Amino acid sequence: MANEVSPLEEPAFMRAVLDLVIPPRADGVLPGAGALGLGGEVAEQLRADTSDGPGVAAGLAAVQASARARDAEGFTALSAVAQLAVLQSQLPEHPALIPGLIRYVYVAYYQHPTVLGGLEQPARAPFPEGFDVEETDPALLALLESRRIRAPED
Amino acid sequence: MSHEPVGVLIIGAGASGGAFAWSIEDLGMSVLCLEQGPWVKQSDLPTNGMDWEARGLGQYAPDPNVRQLPADYPVNSSESAITPVMYNAVGGSTILWAAHFPRLRPRDFTVRTDDGVAADWPIRYETLEPFFARNDQMMGVSGLAGDPAYPYHEPPLPPLPLGRGGNRIARGFESLGWHWWPSDSAIISRAYEGREPCINLGACVSGCTQGAKASTDITYWPVAQRKGVQIRTGCRVQQITLDEDGLADGVLYFDEDGALQEQKAEIVVVACNGIGTPRLLLNSRSDRFPDGLANSSGLVGKNLMFHPVGHVAGIFDEPLDGRAGPDGCALWSHEFMPSDPSRGFVRGYQFQIGRSDGPASTALVGGAQGPVAWGKEHHASFARIFNHTASIGIMAEDLPEETNSVTLDPELTDSNGIPAPKITYTVSENSRKMLAHGLEKAEQVIRAAGASDVVVGPHVRVAGWHLLGTARMGTDPQTSVVNEWGRAHDVKNLFVIDGSVFVTAGAVNPTSTIQAIALYVADSMKRNVERLLD
Numbered sequence: 001m002a003n004e005v006s007p008l009e010e011p012a013f014m015r016a017v018l019d020l021v022i023p024p025r026a027d028g029v030l031p032g033a034g035a036l037g038l039g040g041e042v043a044e045q046l047r048a049d050t051s052d053g054p055g056v057a058a059g060l061a062a063v064q065a066s067a068r069a070r071d072a073e074g075f076t077a078l079s080a081v082a083q084l085a086v087l088q089s090q091l092p093e094h095p096a097l098i099p100g101l102i103r104y105v106y107v108a109y110y111q112h113p114t115v116l117g118g119l120e121q122p123a124r125a126p127f128p129e130g131f132d133v134e135e136t137d138p139a140l141l142a143l144l145e146s147r148r149i150r151a152p153e154d
Numbered sequence: 155m156s157h158e159p160v161g162v163l164i165i166g167a168g169a170s171g172g173a174f175a176w177s178i179e180d181l182g183m184s185v186l187c188l189e190q191g192p193w194v195k196q197s198d199l200p201t202n203g204m205d206w207e208a209r210g211l212g213q214y215a216p217d218p219n220v221r222q223l224p225a226d227y228p229v230n231s232s233e234s235a236i237t238p239v240m241y242n243a244v245g246g247s248t249i250l251w252a253a254h255f256p257r258l259r260p261r262d263f264t265v266r267t268d269d270g271v272a273a274d275w276p277i278r279y280e281t282l283e284p285f286f287a288r289n290d291q292m293m294g295v296s297g298l299a300g301d302p303a304y305p306y307h308e309p310p311l312p313p314l315p316l317g318r319g320g321n322r323i324a325r326g327f328e329s330l331g332w333h334w335w336p337s338d339s340a341i342i343s344r345a346y347e348g349r350e351p352c353i354n355l356g357a358c359v360s361g362c363t364q365g366a367k368a369s370t371d372i373t374y375w376p377v378a379q380r381k382g383v384q385i386r387t388g389c390r391v392q393q394i395t396l397d398e399d400g401l402a403d404g405v406l407y408f409d410e411d412g413a414l415q416e417q418k419a420e421i422v423v424v425a426c427n428g429i430g431t432p433r434l435l436l437n438s439r440s441d442r443f444p445d446g447l448a449n450s451s452g453l454v455g456k457n458l459m460f461h462p463v464g465h466v467a468g469i470f471d472e473p474l475d476g477r478a479g480p481d482g483c484a485l486w487s488h489e490f491m492p493s494d495p496s497r498g499f500v501r502g503y504q505f506q507i508g509r510s511d512g513p514a515s516t517a518l519v520g521g522a523q524g525p526v527a528w529g530k531e532h533h534a535s536f537a538r539i540f541n542h543t544a545s546i547g548i549m550a551e552d553l554p555e556e557t558n559s560v561t562l563d564p565e566l567t568d569s570n571g572i573p574a575p576k577i578t579y580t581v582s583e584n585s586r587k588m589l590a591h592g593l594e595k596a597e598q599v600i601r602a603a604g605a606s607d608v609v610v611g612p613h614v615r616v617a618g619w620h621l622l623g624t625a626r627m628g629t630d631p632q633t634s635v636v637n638e639w640g641r642a643h644d645v646k647n648l649f650v651i652d653g654s655v656f657v658t659a660g661a662v663n664p665t666s667t668i669q670a671i672a673l674y675v676a677d678s679m680k681r682n683v684e685r686l687l688d
């Protein structure tokens with residue numbers, strides 16, 4: 001076990017796990033987080049996170065070990081249903097796994113241009129263009145006008 | 155190493171330090187500010203990049219324990235129900251603040267007289283009125299004159315647009331017949347004093363790239379520097395030093411390279427916020443002041459007040475433009491601010507209505523309900539709330555209690571080895587009742603506004619934005635740390651000008667009042683220059 005490769009270093013494993021966390025949307029417009037190629041980025045962030053990273057890595061290692069107990073080829077050789085069952089079976093022992101994982105998966109996913117495009121959001125930095133917002137409803141302003149207090153000299 | 159002595163030495167270049175520096179320059183003495191953080195470049199701020207949400211959660215997170223930048227000091231908040239947040243740079247916490255800009259109300263200065271609890275302030279709303287107005291001009295405040303909840307005042311710029319969510323919620327208040335008003339916001343709605351107006355980046359709390367949000371690095375500091383005030387960054391003050399008469403005569407500080415330096419001064423002014431200030435005073439122990447500087451009352455670090463916050467989010471069928479626009483500013487309601495004994499608690503709370511989050515934060519925070527589900531439910535859960543929520547924050551008036559405190563941690567230190575602060579804080583029974591009442595009333599508003607579903611977040615933990623009360627003001631040296639114009643009772647040339655001096659917290663965001671106090675203290679010093687050390 002001592003020279004086991006960390007699951008964070010296994011791209012196919014990371015891809016499969018991330019696709020369970022955020023699967024593709026049914027209409028196909030939004031890909032799964034794994035298929036989007038976020039595994040490497042998420043693994044890198046987890047390696048750098050000295051507080052939550054080790055807990056997530058330990059949880060993922062347990063998932064891989066549990067998968068290997070079913071099939072020597074490991075997690076990626078299982079069906080999607082079996083993968084989910086294996087992942088869920090490890091959560092009671094590794095409660096930090098999902099919170100630590102989504103902290104990075106959600107952020108990487110929702111700032112990806114493909115996802116923003118699929119959500120009909122502009123795939124750009126907020127600055128310098130900014131955004132439009134609806135003006136204050138003039139009917140509301142008229143109501144306030146009728147109850148506002150006046151300057152003492154008015 | 156020692157430097158040329160100065161007349162006035164300010165410690166901390168945040169909201170209060172900037173305002174004070176700008177005003178005190180008129181005294182005719184040399185003025186220097188020591189600030190532990192750097193200048194922040196607008197071109198470095200998160201909204202310049204696609205990864206703006208990731209950076210807002212990391213490098214620009216409001217919790218210094220998450221950020222861990224060189225300018226930050228750690229805060230032990232393991233025994234606090236609320237996590238304090240701040241930013242350490244020129245501009246201080248205004249770099250990250252939301253710029254919601256209500257003033258304390260006249261009745262907030264007379265809590266003891268009106269409600270028989272806490273204490274009255276030694277000053278009144280009227281004392282601060284001219285300084286509120288001056289500060290509004292300097293910061294650039296947008297708002298709608300005539301709110302009946304306040305004495306008449308005129309923000310220099312027209313109000314920010316409410317947006318779809320704000321319009322919705324305002325109609326909810328209208329249908330219940332409850333007070334609401336567009337917020338005073340320290341964000342410019344029109345070009346002003348060389349600054350460009352707000353373009354609704356929607357990420358004020360990770361810094362404003364546009365410069366429309368007033369942070370003192372772009373409002374007060376450039377003007378103060380033009381007037382002659384000097385500012386030295388990367389300088390963390392370790393302690394305030396005393397001469398043999400017990401007057402403050404300067405500070406010892408660590409420079410950017412970690413070298414200990416000495417700076418002498420005739421007057422020392424502390425503006426390090428409600429945590430940094432008691433920390434510094436407690437770290438400035440001497441034979442004369444074994445329990446910390448200016449602490450003969452024993453109240454330095456005591457009576458810490460935050461504003462406990464609850465949160466109710468409504469989910470609407472129609473899309474709202476919630477991710478755009480100033481995130482903390484749309485409208486306020488003072489409907490439940492005044493005390494009403496029939497409610498079972500004293501004092502009251504503010505409703506603050508802002509906007510909602512960008513996509514990544516929506517997925518992580520999920521309105522008020524916690525992260526959006528992972529797995530096969532994920533897309534449906536996300537779609538239900540993203541761009542479909544509007545929410546109401548309930549900000550409760552926290553009353554001063556000596557057990558809520560800032561002390562020095564016995565072990566934890568910053569990168570210079572200076573003892574770090576430890577926060578001990580529980581949410582009082584009164585505040586809990588207030589929040590419960592507020593959550594129920596906020597739900598009523600959200601439903602009246604037409605939400606199809608409501609999510610209640612009873613207690614927001616990372617809500618220690620407002621750091622108040624830890625060196626309070628008063629006329630009696632036994633029950634207060636500084637006098638009615640910010641001068642320490644125990645040390646006649648030592649002043650405190652930040653939120654530490656608050657006697658009570660009100661139920662509104664404090665920075666307008668903090669800055670008005672800083673201007674008022676500077677003005678009092680200028681007017682009392684002959685008897686400054688009497």
Ligand SMILES: Cc1cc2nc3c(=O)[nH]c(=O)nc-3n(C[C@H](O)[C@H](O)[C@H](O)COP(=O)(O)OP(=O)(O)OC[C@H]3O[C@@H](n4cnc5c(N)ncnc54)[C@H](O)[C@@H]3O)c2cc1C
Pocket residue numbers: 165166167168169170171188189190191216239240241242243244245246247248250251252253254255359389390391392425426427428430431434482619620621652653654663664665666668
């Ligand atoms: C995310 C966020 C949102 C907020 N939103 C709002 C809002 O909408 N409305 C509102 O009214 N308020 C808001 N606030 C609070 C507001 O920012 C503060 O009330 C205000 O900045 C306090 O001003 P200050 O001068 O007391 O302290 P700060 O602005 O915090 O400045 C203190 C300065 O002192 C420096 N310092 C501390 N110790 C030392 C030392 N030993 N040596 C040298 N320098 C030192 C620090 O580096 C810092 O720059 C918010 C705060 C945050 C963090």
